[in-house]
Amino acid sequence: MTPLLTTTVLAWMPPADQPPLTLSRMLTAWTFDPFMVLPVLLAGGLYLAGVRMLHRRGDQWPVLRTVYWFAGLLLVFVATSSALGVYDRTLFVVPAIQHMLLQMIAPVGLAMGAPISLAMRTFPVAWRRVVLAVVHSGPVRFIGHPAIAFAFFAITQFAFYYSPLYELSLRNVWLHDLSHVHFVLVGFLFFWALLGVDPVPHRPPFFLRFMLVLGLAPMHILLGIPIMLMNAVLAEDFYLEVGRDWGPTLLDDQAVGGGVLWGFGDVSSAALIGAFVVQWYRSDEREARRTDRQLDRLHGSSPTTPPWWLEPEHEGSATPVTPKGES
Known part of the structure:
Protein backbone atom coordinates (compact mmCIF):
# COMPACT_ATOMS: atom_id res chain seq x y z
CA MET A 1 0.00 0.00 0.00
CA THR A 2 1.51 3.33 -1.05
CA PRO A 3 1.98 6.13 1.50
CA LEU A 4 -0.60 8.27 -0.30
CA LEU A 5 -3.19 5.49 -0.22
CA THR A 6 -2.39 4.76 3.44
CA THR A 7 -2.97 8.41 4.28
CA THR A 8 -6.24 8.44 2.34
CA VAL A 9 -7.52 5.34 4.17
CA LEU A 10 -6.52 6.40 7.70
CA ALA A 11 -7.00 10.16 7.54
CA TRP A 12 -7.95 12.84 5.06
CA MET A 13 -8.73 16.53 4.70
CA PRO A 14 -11.33 18.07 2.37
CA PRO A 15 -9.94 20.40 -0.33
CA ALA A 16 -9.22 23.89 0.92
CA ASP A 17 -10.77 25.62 -2.11
CA GLN A 18 -14.38 25.13 -1.06
CA PRO A 19 -17.37 26.88 -2.68
CA PRO A 20 -18.99 29.85 -0.90
CA LEU A 21 -20.25 29.03 2.59
CA THR A 22 -24.03 29.38 2.41
CA LEU A 23 -26.71 28.30 4.86
CA SER A 24 -27.34 25.23 2.72
CA ARG A 25 -23.64 24.33 2.78
CA MET A 26 -23.55 24.80 6.56
CA LEU A 27 -26.23 22.13 6.92
CA THR A 28 -25.20 19.69 4.19
CA ALA A 29 -21.39 19.84 4.02
CA TRP A 30 -19.92 16.91 5.95
CA THR A 31 -16.60 15.08 6.04
CA PHE A 32 -15.81 11.83 7.82
CA ASP A 33 -12.13 11.59 8.66
CA PRO A 34 -11.46 8.07 10.02
CA PHE A 35 -8.74 9.37 12.34
CA MET A 36 -11.34 11.55 14.10
CA VAL A 37 -14.58 9.57 13.67
CA LEU A 38 -13.39 6.11 14.74
CA PRO A 39 -12.04 7.20 18.19
CA VAL A 40 -15.35 8.97 18.89
CA LEU A 41 -17.31 5.83 18.01
CA LEU A 42 -14.94 3.66 20.06
CA ALA A 43 -15.19 5.95 23.10
CA GLY A 44 -18.98 5.93 22.88
CA GLY A 45 -19.17 2.15 22.46
CA LEU A 46 -16.84 1.41 25.39
CA TYR A 47 -18.73 3.80 27.66
CA LEU A 48 -22.07 2.20 26.80
CA ALA A 49 -20.59 -1.26 27.36
CA GLY A 50 -19.46 -0.19 30.85
CA VAL A 51 -22.87 1.25 31.73
CA ARG A 52 -24.58 -1.89 30.44
CA MET A 53 -22.27 -4.09 32.51
CA LEU A 54 -23.22 -2.16 35.66
CA HIS A 55 -26.94 -2.47 34.91
CA ARG A 56 -26.66 -6.21 34.30
CA ARG A 57 -25.30 -6.78 37.79
CA GLY A 58 -27.88 -4.50 39.38
CA ASP A 59 -25.71 -1.40 39.91
CA GLN A 60 -26.75 2.07 38.88
CA TRP A 61 -24.82 4.68 36.92
CA PRO A 62 -26.06 8.31 36.92
CA VAL A 63 -27.92 9.06 33.69
CA LEU A 64 -26.59 12.60 33.75
CA ARG A 65 -23.01 11.28 33.59
CA THR A 66 -23.89 9.41 30.39
CA VAL A 67 -25.56 12.52 28.94
CA TYR A 68 -22.45 14.59 29.69
CA TRP A 69 -20.15 12.04 28.05
CA PHE A 70 -22.12 11.76 24.83
CA ALA A 71 -22.66 15.52 24.66
CA GLY A 72 -18.87 15.92 24.74
CA LEU A 73 -18.40 13.26 22.04
CA LEU A 74 -21.12 14.85 19.90
CA LEU A 75 -19.36 18.21 20.06
CA VAL A 76 -16.07 16.61 19.00
CA PHE A 77 -17.85 14.94 16.08
CA VAL A 78 -19.61 18.15 14.98
CA ALA A 79 -16.45 20.22 15.28
CA THR A 80 -14.46 17.88 13.05
CA SER A 81 -17.04 16.34 10.69
CA SER A 82 -19.67 19.00 9.98
CA ALA A 83 -19.17 22.10 7.83
CA LEU A 84 -16.64 23.17 10.47
CA GLY A 85 -14.46 20.27 9.39
CA VAL A 86 -15.04 20.98 5.70
CA TYR A 87 -14.14 24.68 5.85
CA ASP A 88 -11.43 24.61 8.53
CA ARG A 89 -8.71 25.21 5.93
CA THR A 90 -10.68 27.75 3.90
CA LEU A 91 -11.57 30.41 6.50
CA PHE A 92 -9.59 31.39 9.60
CA VAL A 93 -12.73 31.90 11.65
CA VAL A 94 -13.72 28.24 11.24
CA PRO A 95 -10.69 26.67 12.99
CA ALA A 96 -11.07 29.34 15.68
CA ILE A 97 -14.59 28.03 16.37
CA GLN A 98 -13.29 24.46 16.15
CA HIS A 99 -10.57 25.25 18.66
CA MET A 100 -13.00 26.62 21.22
CA LEU A 101 -15.36 23.66 20.85
CA LEU A 102 -12.58 21.06 21.06
CA GLN A 103 -10.62 22.59 23.93
CA MET A 104 -13.11 24.66 25.92
CA ILE A 105 -16.55 23.05 25.60
CA ALA A 106 -16.39 19.36 24.67
CA PRO A 107 -13.83 18.42 27.37
CA VAL A 108 -16.16 19.71 30.11
CA GLY A 109 -18.74 17.10 29.13
CA LEU A 110 -16.08 14.40 28.81
CA ALA A 111 -14.68 15.20 32.27
CA MET A 112 -18.17 15.32 33.82
CA GLY A 113 -18.86 11.90 32.28
CA ALA A 114 -16.35 10.44 34.81
CA PRO A 115 -14.91 7.75 32.51
CA ILE A 116 -12.22 6.68 35.00
CA SER A 117 -14.83 6.15 37.72
CA LEU A 118 -16.85 4.04 35.29
CA ALA A 119 -13.75 2.01 34.44
CA MET A 120 -12.98 1.50 38.14
CA ARG A 121 -16.46 0.06 38.68
CA THR A 122 -16.36 -2.29 35.69
CA PHE A 123 -12.73 -3.41 35.36
CA PRO A 124 -11.42 -6.55 37.09
CA VAL A 125 -9.57 -5.92 40.37
CA ALA A 126 -6.13 -6.28 38.77
CA TRP A 127 -6.95 -3.67 36.13
CA ARG A 128 -8.35 -1.29 38.75
CA ARG A 129 -5.01 -1.40 40.52
CA VAL A 130 -3.28 -0.56 37.25
CA VAL A 131 -5.61 2.42 36.69
CA LEU A 132 -5.00 3.73 40.22
CA ALA A 133 -1.24 3.19 39.83
CA VAL A 134 -1.28 5.26 36.62
CA VAL A 135 -3.43 8.02 38.16
CA HIS A 136 -1.04 8.33 41.10
CA SER A 137 2.19 7.84 39.14
CA GLY A 138 4.81 10.58 39.09
CA PRO A 139 4.15 11.90 35.56
CA VAL A 140 0.36 12.00 36.04
CA ARG A 141 0.74 13.63 39.46
CA PHE A 142 2.81 16.33 37.77
CA ILE A 143 0.62 17.08 34.76
CA GLY A 144 -2.54 16.34 36.76
CA HIS A 145 -2.06 19.25 39.16
CA PRO A 146 -4.62 21.91 38.18
CA ALA A 147 -1.98 24.66 37.99
CA ILE A 148 0.26 22.60 35.67
CA ALA A 149 -2.74 21.50 33.59
CA PHE A 150 -3.74 25.16 33.27
CA ALA A 151 -0.23 26.00 32.04
CA PHE A 152 -0.44 23.31 29.34
CA PHE A 153 -3.94 24.53 28.47
CA ALA A 154 -2.75 28.11 27.96
CA ILE A 155 0.59 27.36 26.27
CA THR A 156 -1.14 25.14 23.71
CA GLN A 157 -3.31 27.97 22.43
CA PHE A 158 -0.51 30.52 22.07
CA ALA A 159 1.99 28.03 20.62
CA PHE A 160 -0.49 26.91 17.97
CA TYR A 161 -1.34 30.33 16.56
CA TYR A 162 1.91 32.22 17.18
CA SER A 163 4.25 29.64 15.64
CA PRO A 164 4.57 27.84 12.27
CA LEU A 165 2.38 25.04 13.69
CA TYR A 166 -0.79 26.70 12.45
CA GLU A 167 0.27 26.81 8.79
CA LEU A 168 1.82 23.34 9.01
CA SER A 169 -1.47 21.96 10.33
CA LEU A 170 -3.22 23.40 7.27
CA ARG A 171 -0.83 21.62 4.91
CA ASN A 172 -0.25 18.26 6.62
CA VAL A 173 -3.11 15.87 7.29
CA TRP A 174 -1.44 14.24 10.30
CA LEU A 175 -0.59 17.53 12.01
CA HIS A 176 -4.09 18.70 11.17
CA ASP A 177 -5.72 15.74 12.91
CA PHE A 190 -7.42 20.61 32.59
CA PHE A 191 -11.10 20.05 33.39
CA TRP A 192 -10.43 16.54 34.77
CA ALA A 193 -7.94 18.02 37.24
CA LEU A 194 -10.07 21.08 37.92
CA LEU A 195 -13.48 19.49 38.47
CA GLY A 196 -12.24 16.40 40.31
CA VAL A 197 -15.26 14.25 39.39
CA ASP A 198 -13.00 11.25 38.73
CA PRO A 199 -10.20 9.98 41.00
CA VAL A 200 -7.45 12.60 40.64
CA PRO A 201 -3.95 12.79 42.15
CA HIS A 202 -4.57 16.24 43.71
CA ARG A 203 -7.46 17.83 45.59
CA PRO A 204 -6.41 21.50 45.83
CA PRO A 205 -8.44 24.06 47.78
CA PHE A 206 -11.58 25.34 46.15
CA PHE A 207 -10.13 28.87 46.09
CA LEU A 208 -7.17 27.81 43.91
CA ARG A 209 -9.44 26.05 41.44
CA PHE A 210 -11.73 29.08 41.31
CA MET A 211 -8.78 31.40 40.60
CA LEU A 212 -7.67 29.15 37.73
CA VAL A 213 -11.14 29.39 36.19
CA LEU A 214 -10.98 33.14 36.69
CA GLY A 215 -7.67 33.17 34.79
CA LEU A 216 -9.31 31.78 31.64
CA ALA A 217 -10.85 35.16 30.73
CA PRO A 218 -7.63 37.27 30.58
CA MET A 219 -5.89 34.39 28.81
CA HIS A 220 -8.38 34.56 25.95
CA ILE A 221 -8.12 38.34 25.84
CA LEU A 222 -4.36 38.03 25.38
CA LEU A 223 -4.90 35.37 22.73
CA GLY A 224 -7.68 36.90 20.67
CA ILE A 225 -7.22 40.66 20.67
CA PRO A 226 -3.68 40.69 19.17
CA ILE A 227 -4.93 38.43 16.35
CA MET A 228 -7.83 40.84 15.77
CA LEU A 229 -5.45 43.79 15.48
CA MET A 230 -2.74 42.15 13.35
CA ASN A 231 -1.79 43.75 10.04
CA ALA A 232 -0.16 40.53 8.83
CA VAL A 233 -2.09 37.40 7.89
CA LEU A 234 -1.31 34.17 9.71
CA ALA A 235 -0.41 31.39 7.23
CA GLU A 236 -0.63 33.98 4.45
CA ASP A 237 1.25 31.87 1.89
CA PHE A 238 -1.21 29.01 2.31
CA TYR A 239 -4.30 31.21 2.02
CA LEU A 240 -2.90 32.95 -1.08
CA GLU A 241 -2.34 29.55 -2.68
CA VAL A 242 -5.96 28.62 -1.95
CA GLY A 243 -7.04 31.82 -3.68
CA ARG A 244 -10.48 32.14 -2.09
CA ASP A 245 -12.42 34.74 -4.11
CA TRP A 246 -15.56 34.96 -1.97
CA GLY A 247 -16.40 36.12 1.55
CA PRO A 248 -14.32 38.46 3.74
CA THR A 249 -10.76 39.51 2.97
CA LEU A 250 -7.97 37.57 4.65
CA LEU A 251 -7.44 40.28 7.28
CA ASP A 252 -11.16 40.68 7.96
CA ASP A 253 -11.57 36.92 8.28
CA GLN A 254 -8.65 36.80 10.70
CA ALA A 255 -10.06 39.69 12.74
CA VAL A 256 -13.39 37.88 13.11
CA GLY A 257 -11.53 34.70 14.11
CA GLY A 258 -9.59 36.62 16.75
CA GLY A 259 -12.89 37.97 18.05
CA VAL A 260 -14.21 34.41 18.30
CA LEU A 261 -11.14 33.33 20.29
CA TRP A 262 -11.67 36.28 22.63
CA GLY A 263 -15.46 36.33 22.94
CA PHE A 264 -16.08 32.58 22.86
CA GLY A 265 -13.42 32.07 25.52
CA ASP A 266 -14.84 34.81 27.73
CA VAL A 267 -18.41 33.52 27.48
CA SER A 268 -17.24 29.99 28.33
CA SER A 269 -15.18 31.34 31.21
CA ALA A 270 -18.15 33.30 32.55
CA ALA A 271 -20.30 30.15 32.46
CA LEU A 272 -17.63 28.19 34.33
CA ILE A 273 -17.23 30.98 36.90
CA GLY A 274 -21.00 30.95 37.47
CA ALA A 275 -20.96 27.18 37.90
CA PHE A 276 -18.13 27.44 40.41
CA VAL A 277 -19.93 30.16 42.39
CA VAL A 278 -23.00 27.91 42.60
CA GLN A 279 -20.80 24.99 43.65
CA TRP A 280 -19.13 27.16 46.28
CA TYR A 281 -22.52 28.31 47.62
CA ARG A 282 -23.80 24.74 47.79
CA SER A 283 -20.62 23.58 49.54
CA ASP A 284 -21.15 26.32 52.14
CA GLU A 285 -24.74 25.18 52.60
CA ARG A 286 -23.62 21.57 53.05
CA GLU A 287 -21.02 22.67 55.59
CA ALA A 288 -23.64 24.67 57.50
CA ARG A 289 -25.99 21.67 57.59
CA ARG A 290 -23.15 19.41 58.71
CA THR A 291 -22.33 21.83 61.54
CA ASP A 292 -26.00 21.95 62.57
CA ARG A 293 -26.15 18.16 62.75
CA GLN A 294 -23.00 18.04 64.87
CA LEU A 295 -24.46 20.62 67.28
CA ASP A 296 -27.71 18.65 67.45
CA ARG A 297 -25.81 15.50 68.37
CA LEU A 298 -23.89 17.35 71.08
CA HIS A 299 -26.69 19.47 72.57
CA GLY A 300 -29.87 17.71 71.56
CA SER A 301 -32.57 19.03 69.27
CA SER A 302 -33.17 22.31 71.15
CA PRO A 303 -33.03 25.29 68.82
CA THR A 304 -30.41 27.17 70.87
CA THR A 305 -27.69 26.49 73.39
CA PRO A 306 -27.99 28.39 76.72
CA PRO A 307 -25.68 31.45 76.84
CA TRP A 308 -22.58 31.16 79.00
CA TRP A 309 -23.86 33.44 81.76
CA LEU A 310 -26.80 31.09 82.40
CA GLU A 311 -24.67 27.99 82.68
CA PRO A 312 -24.54 26.49 86.21
CA GLU A 313 -20.96 27.53 86.95
CA HIS A 314 -21.85 31.17 86.25
CA GLU A 315 -25.23 31.34 88.04
CA GLY A 316 -23.79 32.72 91.26
CA SER A 317 -21.77 35.41 89.52
CA ALA A 318 -24.73 37.28 88.09
CA THR A 319 -25.81 40.41 90.00
CA PRO A 320 -29.44 40.01 91.15
CA VAL A 321 -31.84 42.74 90.13
CA THR A 322 -34.21 43.95 92.85
CA PRO A 323 -37.72 44.65 91.56
CA LYS A 324 -39.15 48.13 92.17
CA GLY A 325 -41.09 48.48 95.37
CA GLU A 326 -39.13 45.83 97.26
CA SER A 327 -36.54 46.70 99.87
Missing part, protein backbone atom coordinates in the same frame (compact mmCIF):
# COMPACT_ATOMS: atom_id res chain seq x y z
CA LEU A 178 -3.21 15.54 15.76
CA SER A 179 -3.81 19.21 16.58
CA HIS A 180 -7.51 18.41 17.02
CA VAL A 181 -6.75 15.42 19.22
CA HIS A 182 -4.28 17.51 21.22
CA PHE A 183 -6.89 20.22 21.87
CA VAL A 184 -9.34 17.63 23.21
CA LEU A 185 -6.75 15.88 25.40
CA VAL A 186 -5.32 19.09 26.87
CA GLY A 187 -8.81 20.39 27.56
CA PHE A 188 -9.82 17.10 29.16
CA LEU A 189 -6.67 17.09 31.34
